[in-house]
Amino acid sequence: MESKPALIWFRRDLRLADNPALIAACRHPAAVPVFIWSPKEDGNWAPGAASRWWLHHSLSALANALEAEGSQFIIRKGPSLGTLLQLARETGARSIYSNRLHEPLALQRDTHVAAGLQHAGIRHESFDASLLFEPWEIHSRDGNPFQVFTPFWRTCLAPGEPGDPAPKPRSIPAPARWPCSLALDELELLPRLRWADGFHKVWRPGEKAAHGKLSDFLRGNLAGYPEGRDLPAEAGTSRLSPHLHYGEISPRQIWQAVQDRVRRSGPANQAAAGAFLRQLGWREFAHHLLYHFPFTPEQPLRANFSKFPWRKDAKTLKVWQKGLTGYPLVDAGMRELWETGWMHNRVRMIVASFLVKDLLLPWQSGADWFWDTLLDADLANNTLGWQWAAGCGADAAPYFRVFNPVLQGEKFDPSGDYVRRWVPELKPFAAKWIHKPWIAPAEIRKTVNYPLPTVNHAEARDRALEAFSFIRTR
């Protein structure tokens, strides 16, 4: 048994269960839960506006959960190291525990913090809690990081299933005196505009809500996941991404819950469960790549793409951001993003392909917009997704693979319900016109105010193929 209080430094592990740093802190006579807002340390990748909204509510949920355990949540802002040292002085803590992050700047910061704490004679221990497999543990036979998903995932799973999650600590020992805390509002995480009002209708941040959502998904949609996940009009996906990003639920907990469900419901769900867990595999792969190729949020993984002739066109970028491209499925996705802070994954690929290939705008401008507007904005996932779409990343789509927004709409939103939900001005259009309203009869078209296509897809496709051949020969 330890003799002094400890700090548990929460970052993106905003949960009580399966939290090894919290468990370690609870072995001390007192555990002081701490969150430090230090966006400067994340450089260009400090949480975007939507992500800050989530963070605010997630911190609030965790503060309530801690209070229910007889504890308190100490919130501060400022440089991480200085704030931790200050808190250690105030509480008499000689140990600090945290769970590991893997982004380049977070690693840099954590190395700096660890050195500073050691210098001050304070013990610091970090734990593996946000990934199923630490990025440095997985490598190909010749010792290099993987760049193709399938062999990566096979290697991850070769030794067996990931470990079991740990339970919530039985109790969180409180100190005799609490250090002071900022009020959550003092972090000013919520947007000043009323933009985020719609988020409340769709989302409830926090550990409890995350687990509720997981059980609903496992009971309702897991069986139909392989087909349902491609239909944006339906709730076929788990929508756990923002909860996962802030660690309200851990991948180990999801893994175990899925396996339990399969055991109870029989082998019929086995294939669906594999398809769903594979998505956790992509999250692992994204972190693996970002860890080993830390330049990729800004630079393409494939060096020849740095010479790609991207266009510069702020006006067209705006048209894409606002969902006014004249391609209904693209516009529906961009408006769903703006209104709910989330976009269906199938549609993410389509709007990304459209920006990069039809509009020839740089993938980085798409990544920046997603970073600011997605509640689940995650540097590793965002980087992998955009580089994949642009064809300049690991395991990328071949250059000639260009999504056709009309065909994708007819295939994955055949009724047009998804488009009508987010582009309500297209409600008068029947299914046969909904994805190409410009060829509908004039008497229908003149009743609605919806733009003509910004580009002709067939021409844009040829232009993209030509641009891609430009870097091929160089």
Added chain:
DNA sequence: TAGCTCGTTGGACAA
């Protein structure tokens, strides 16, 4: 080492 196979998510076109 050299050669082989394969690559989450597509589309156009021909039969």
Added chain:
DNA sequence: TTTGTCCAACGAGCT
């Protein structure tokens, strides 16, 4: 209407 083939290039990863 459905199904198969090609697009056409390349590097990762394995044997």
